[in-house]
Amino acid sequence: MTMIMNPVLRGFNPDPSICRVGDDYYIATSTFEWFPGVQIHHSRDLVHWRLLTHALTRQSQLDMKGNADSCGVWAPCLSCDNGTFYLLFTDVKSRIGAYKDTHNYLVTAQNIEGPWSEPVYLNSSGFDPSLFHDDDGRKWLVNMLWDFRKGHNRFAGIVLQEYAAEEQRLVGPVRHIFRGTELRFTEGPHLYKRNGYYYLLTAEGGTEYNHAVTMARSKSIEGPYEVDPQNPVLSSAGRPELALQKAGHGCLVETPAGEWYMAHLCARPVKDHLCVLGRETALQRCEWTADGWLRLDSGGSVPEETVQGPGLSESPIEPEPETDDFDSPKLNVHWSTLRVPADPSWLSLSERPGYLRLKGRESLISTHRQSLIARRQQAFRFEAETCMEYEPENYLQMAGLILYYDTKDYVYLRVTHHEELGVCLGILQSRNGVYDELLERDIPWTGRCRFRLKVEVNRELAQFYYGEEDAAWTPVGEPVDITHLSDDFPEYIRFTGNFVGLCAQDLGGLAKPADFDYFTYREIR
Numbered sequence: 001m002t003m004i005m006n007p008v009l010r011g012f013n014p015d016p017s018i019c020r021v022g023d024d025y026y027i028a029t030s031t032f033e034w035f036p037g038v039q040i041h042h043s044r045d046l047v048h049w050r051l052l053t054h055a056l057t058r059q060s061q062l063d064m065k066g067n068a069d070s071c072g073v074w075a076p077c078l079s080c081d082n083g084t085f086y087l088l089f090t091d092v093k094s095r096i097g098a099y100k101d102t103h104n105y106l107v108t109a110q111n112i113e114g115p116w117s118e119p120v121y122l123n124s125s126g127f128d129p130s131l132f133h134d135d136d137g138r139k140w141l142v143n144m145l146w147d148f149r150k151g152h153n154r155f156a157g158i159v160l161q162e163y164a165a166e167e168q169r170l171v172g173p174v175r176h177i178f179r180g181t182e183l184r185f186t187e188g189p190h191l192y193k194r195n196g197y198y199y200l201l202t203a204e205g206g207t208e209y210n211h212a213v214t215m216a217r218s219k220s221i222e223g224p225y226e227v228d229p230q231n232p233v234l235s236s237a238g239r240p241e242l243a244l245q246k247a248g249h250g251c252l253v254e255t256p257a258g259e260w261y262m263a264h265l266c267a268r269p270v271k272d273h274l275c276v277l278g279r280e281t282a283l284q285r286c287e288w289t290a291d292g293w294l295r296l297d298s299g300g301s302v303p304e305e306t307v308q309g310p311g312l313s314e315s316p317i318e319p320e321p322e323t324d325d326f327d328s329p330k331l332n333v334h335w336s337t338l339r340v341p342a343d344p345s346w347l348s349l350s351e352r353p354g355y356l357r358l359k360g361r362e363s364l365i366s367t368h369r370q371s372l373i374a375r376r377q378q379a380f381r382f383e384a385e386t387c388m389e390y391e392p393e394n395y396l397q398m399a400g401l402i403l404y405y406d407t408k409d410y411v412y413l414r415v416t417h418h419e420e421l422g423v424c425l426g427i428l429q430s431r432n433g434v435y436d437e438l439l440e441r442d443i444p445w446t447g448r449c450r451f452r453l454k455v456e457v458n459r460e461l462a463q464f465y466y467g468e469e470d471a472a473w474t475p476v477g478e479p480v481d482i483t484h485l486s487d488d489f490p491e492y493i494r495f496t497g498n499f500v501g502l503c504a505q506d507l508g509g510l511a512k513p514a515d516f517d518y519f520t521y522r523e524i525r
Contacts, residue, residue, distance in 0.1 A: 002309035011378030012278035012497030211248030278497020360506025374501025399514035
């Protein structure tokens with residue numbers, strides 16, 4: 001019997017939307033301000049998963065230039081009907097304060113790997129749009145409704161409107177079909193139909209430690225919806241001993257043999273309540289009761305780390321190479337950029353074959369033009385290293401290896417030029433937007449301008465190193481506390497998890513290039 005080991009998608013992979021097409025299973029997850037938008041993972045057995053592709057690969061589909069941290073792509077919904085894939089997503093433009101500017105779009109494709117269409121605008125009344133394909137051929141959009149007014153519940157419930165596929169627009173009245181339960185913060189809706197009932201699965205409790213999956217049902221798609229008397233269906237609230245916290249935001253899939261699974265969001269604190277890896281994706285096996293309600297197969301409502309797999313042939317995945325030598329003409333699928341796609345004006349794999357060239361642009365607080373590529377941290381313990389050739393001429397030019405959460409929080413082993421020291425390296429840190437330089441004095445560099453840079457992360461601590469060609473590694477400073485690179489720091493929740501990557505800045509506007517020979521990401525078990 002194969003077992004599912006949770007989380008199945010480790011590191012920043014939240015808000016899963018799961019879809020089966022024949023013998024293939026796909027999970028789409030949120031990407032927020034990282035580009036390309038919407039990660040799509042693939043499996044044939046629900047046990048082994050690999051990152052297959054991204055849906056939003058062109059700036060014409062997703063233009064996030066200027067989007068604030070933790071805005072961008074929220075909660076995609078992936079489905080397939082009559083050979084066409086449908087993907088809905090929200091591009092959030094603002095999120096702090098009373099208002100939220102949440103624009104909902106739909107793209108389609110005949111092949112999961114694309115090309116995906118240009119976006120069709122749907123509405124902006126709230127976030128988490130989801131498309132339901134009824135058995136009579138009609139299609140229905142549901143999304144949460146945002147109410148900014150004083151004295152009102154901001155998470156105002158779920159609204160329904162018909163989508164006319166041929167006309168590519170919403171039609172008919174908007175119906176307010178569900179106002180949520182006492183858990184509040186109603187979002188993440190998905191509709192299903194089974195044995196004459198429409199089932200509305202929602203996320204409630206907020207996407208932190210009171211998160212939950214709740215269910216209601218109705219004989220009519222317009223309601224009224226009867227709430228499951230044993231809600232929540234899934235939650236880890238009030239159970240700090242559980243390995244999987246923040247369980248919620250569920251989505252259902254059925255195997256050909258009639259086995260049901262729920263993909264859901266979860267998180268694993270690295271220390272105290274702080275989740276450096278961000279929100280991840282897990283799977284729970286489910287069953288339907290005789291009176292037509294969904295229950296976890298394990299009994300109760302708490303998420304399990306180990307879950308019985310389906311009766312499908314095992315389909316293992318080849319492990320990903322640890323090292324990217326930058327020999328390919330395009331970036332590896334695991335690389336992401338901030339807000340805009342990689343562009344030859346600032347990133348090149350061809351100007352110097354075998355190297356990644358980054359041309360310095362704006363600072364690390366910019367939400368417009370950063371020269372940064374990074375990949376998700378997906379384990380509590382890992383090491384990453386690179387070899388960089390770079391000859392900065394002044395302090396406005398910097399490049400190196402970075403741990404990056406967002407514009408307010410990062411730790412950066414960078415090479416620069418100082419008037420007295422010449423070429424040198426040191427560690428920059430931003431903690432909740434407060435800039436610091438962690439060494440009393442930067443380390444002068446007297447050799448060839450070819451730098452080996454490395455970081456070792458062990459849960460909440462990161463140790464940086466440098467080395468000359470073929471020389472032993474030398475520590476840079478003391479271990480750095482990186483708990484600020486987490487969803488739960490500081491007070492206001494964020495959504496993206498920690499990344500590790502490469503970047504270059506030229507604050508004088510001269511686009512000084514840095515050339516990276518390779519990048520290695522190695523998880524330590």
